[in-house]
Amino acid sequence: MLELSKHRPAPAYPVAVGDVHGCILSDGPLDLGLPEKAFLGETKQHMEQALTSHFLPTDRIVVEQNVLFFSLGNTNVLVETGVGSFRGFGEGAGQLVDNLRAAGIEPARIDAILCSHPHPDHVGGLCKADGQPTFPNASIYLAEHDFAYWTDEALLDSWAAAAIRVARATLLPLRERLIFIQDGEEFLPGVKAHFTPGHTAEHICFEVSSGNDSLFLLGDVAHHAVMSLESPLLNFAADLAPSTAARTRTRVFSTLADERTRVLGYHFPWPGLGHLARQGEGFRLVPDSIRW
Numbered sequence: 001m002l003e004l005s006k007h008r009p010a011p012a013y014p015v016a017v018g019d020v021h022g023c024i025l026s027d028g029p030l031d032l033g034l035p036e037k038a039f040l041g042e043t044k045q046h047m048e049q050a051l052t053s054h055f056l057p058t059d060r061i062v063v064e065q066n067v068l069f070f071s072l073g074n075t076n077v078l079v080e081t082g083v084g085s086f087r088g089f090g091e092g093a094g095q096l097v098d099n100l101r102a103a104g105i106e107p108a109r110i111d112a113i114l115c116s117h118p119h120p121d122h123v124g125g126l127c128k129a130d131g132q133p134t135f136p137n138a139s140i141y142l143a144e145h146d147f148a149y150w151t152d153e154a155l156l157d158s159w160a161a162a163a164i165r166v167a168r169a170t171l172l173p174l175r176e177r178l179i180f181i182q183d184g185e186e187f188l189p190g191v192k193a194h195f196t197p198g199h200t201a202e203h204i205c206f207e208v209s210s211g212n213d214s215l216f217l218l219g220d221v222a223h224h225a226v227m228s229l230e231s232p233l234l235n236f237a238a239d240l241a242p243s244t245a246a247r248t249r250t251r252v253f254s255t256l257a258d259e260r261t262r263v264l265g266y267h268f269p270w271p272g273l274g275h276l277a278r279q280g281e282g283f284r285l286v287p288d289s290i291r292w
């Protein structure tokens, strides 16, 4: 049998939004552990049923990390950075820089990095293990309150300690290059911020538009293409304000389904592109066909 190398880079998947061109890159799989620890308030039996009906394992929740790269004229933009050197979600994550380079994109060419929120799988890749910036020429766009909260020294002893440590290690060295954005702001041409609170207080969904075309980036409003969509009221363990997160999920998914907006799910099966359709009390992902 043919032996495939375990360390081959994942390919970049091309994506276009109107005149804006880019690709989706993987940071590798993210292991969220036992289903009953990742999603709360659901019976084990019901959760197993949901996972089994989608041919998914019932002993672990493993999701993807689909990082969007695109160019706006001379500005090269990356949305999220993966886990970097953080190993709290298994050994498979942390592949973004290898995959960027394999696609011909040097980290030094990145001008702008958009972060939906300061959790390890989104900002962990901003700095290397030695504290040096991974993307030496990039400005970082995020929300001010989330920055302040997730780098707060006083929370180093809290339940969120691991995430606080990563955010402090990767954001504080880059303090001079952070740009705080507001809800509703078009902070780059055709790129708008939608504050979508619950998972964090100022979690941001980004929307990229060009001409009549647009792409809505779900970030961590949806953690799982089955559990989050089919049961939007189900609590995700890492949601900071669970009932607000559930309300946000329902509102955002409803609007996207009704307006037939194309979405990118950061944690959906690779490459994460598709549409949301209503299904019973919840929603389902209708993935795009893969076209190279």
Ligand SMILES: [Zn+2]
Pocket: 119, 121, 122, 219, 220, 267
């Ligand atoms: Zn995430």
